[in-house]
Amino acid sequence: MKERIVSNMEIAELSNRQESHFYDNKAFVIKGGKIQKIAVAFANADGGEFIIGIRDKKEEVDFLKGWQGIE
Structure with a gap:
């Protein structure tokens, strides 16, 4: 599995991206069940992408504080 460091600029871009x-x-x-539902929904549609580790904007306004990351 590859690992990489996500820059503050990438965090800002992902945090500001509108859900669709x-x-x-x-x-x-x-x-895990929620992740499965999202993956199945995207697979049954035209695809898509989801990011784990970003809090909802309603919960956190500062994008750097909203980034939780994942290990």
Whole structure:
């Protein structure tokens, strides 16, 4: 598995990206079943991408504080 460091600029871009039918972000604390539902929904549609480790904007305004990352 490859690892890489995410820059502050990338965090800002991901945090500011609007959720849509093709993009979703979830907090670090997410149940496996929820990840499966998102993956299946994207697989049954035209694809998409989701990022784990970004809190909802309603919960955190500062994008750097909203980035939880994942280990």
